[in-house]
Amino acid sequence: MKFWKRIAVAGMATIAALSLAACGSKSSSSSTSTSNSYTPKSLNIQFVPSSNANTIEAKAKPLASLLKKELGIPVKVTVSTDYNSIVEAMKSKQVDVGFLPPDGYVQAHAQKAADVLLMAQRFGIKQPGGKSTDKLVDSYRSMIVVKKGSSIKSWKDLKNKKIAVQDVTSSAGYIWPIAELSQKGLDIVKQDTLVTVKDHDQGVMSVLN
The missing domain is CATH 3.40.190.10 (Periplasmic binding protein-like II)
Structure with missing residues (x-):
């Protein structure tokens, strides 16, 4: 010990x-x-x-x-x-x-x-606005990232889109975002095309490219 x-x-x-x-x-x-x-x-x-x-x-x-x-x-x-x-x-x-x-x-x-x-x-991150705080927390947020000027303005616009996700066991990159969207009535596993990328950096780069 x-x-x-x-x-x-x-x-x-x-x-x-x-x-x-x-x-x-x-x-x-x-x-x-x-x-x-x-x-x-x-x-x-x-x-x-x-x-x-x-x-x-x-x-x-x-x-x-x-x-x-x-x-x-x-x-x-x-x-x-x-x-x-x-x-x-x-x-x-x-x-x-x-x-x-x-x-x-x-x-x-x-x-x-x-x-x-x-x-x-x-x-921690203060929402809305996304500004950092000086308070230590043991939680974090997932983010849905789109290109600047994209027609996607809310989660409702994600239907029938091509979405980069993380490994199926990634809490922030797969499990919780998909679960929350499902609760809202959007099943992106069935209604979208999902592309698995290896890490969060690649997720952002796949959107930019």
Whole structure:
């Protein structure tokens, strides 16, 4: 247990520097073992592909360096190929610590692959207007992005459109937006053409292109 507490302390000192920019990247760091005696010879940390993999790995380097210094063992940071593979990797103990979105954590915890070690917070966004506040929150919003000057002015205009979405297990990029639109009476799974993109950056770029 002391080992994981040291990870938590080091992680809290670094997590603010990560600034993982993604609508669906509210992340929690989770261990693959509940055993108090479990101490790996090396530490494998993995993030979901909420944005460009190279960007995530670059921003996570300070965390890897700090943990390596504090724990005295090799630390490797990678980005999973999709939102599901990180759960499987934690379940098979190929990954020790995962930064997971809500749905990923629920799946991992249900399969006894993860427990919460840290939970990220970010500055809130005041609506309407979208201005940042100085209040830390543990929630976030999804966004529907269209080109400037688009004829799409509200959710009602989304019918029969081509829409870029994230992986089906992405909370902000798929699950909650589709659920809320469905409650409003718009089933975009049936009424629109959905194109799955790998991360939120690509989602924005697909709209611009």
